[in-house]
Amino acid sequence: MDVFCETERLLLRRFTEADADDLESLDADPAVMRYINGGRPTPRQQILDEVLPRFMSYDERHPEHGAWAAVERSGGEVIGWFALRPPEGGLADSSGPGVVELGYRLRRSAWGKGYAAEGSRALIRKAFHEYGVRRVIAQTMTVNTASRRVMEKCGLSYVRTFFQDWPESIEGTEQGDVEYALDRARFVQLAGY
Secondary structure, X not given: OOEEEXXXXXXXXXXXXXXXXXXXXXXXXXXXXXXXXXXXXXOHHHHHHHHHHXXXXXXXXXXXXXXXXXXXXXOOOEEEEEEEEOOOOOOOOOOOOOEEEEEEEEOHXXXXXXXXXXXXXXXXXXXXXXXXXXXXXXXXXXXXXXXXXXXXXXXXXXEEEEOOXXXXXXXXXXXXXXXXXXXXXXXXXXXXX
């Protein structure tokens, strides 16, 4: 197993082709996909042709970018994924080197157990300590209070509310999206260095 990062309860490892079923199962849950696309499952062919190849293609020359399968240590089950990627357009201060966007998606059975914060904190630490990242940013729909709580637990602070053009409107888009961020100086302060 190509382990990228470990926490007390999780192993974060690189994706392989064998993860297609787990990704399909994750994206088939309407509750998981609610704030992504209104609850529609991702078609298997899209997982095979787009999602999994993208997750597997992050360049080793940029180790601060990647997507990792989150494996529960106790049972070996893939419970979702975490990612650090180049920021998508529209985010404040997202240009230039040293800025990564944090992302995560977990099975409903893993919700409320602290896994999202645990995995996110581990990636944030790695990004600042090992890769010289200067800023970690994240975004979600304004109405996604659970994801916002995870960001706050990880030390990210609210930056702004913004509005994007979405191909389809889903419940809550009228309230916009929120951006959170954590810069290196604040991370050092929170970590007590």
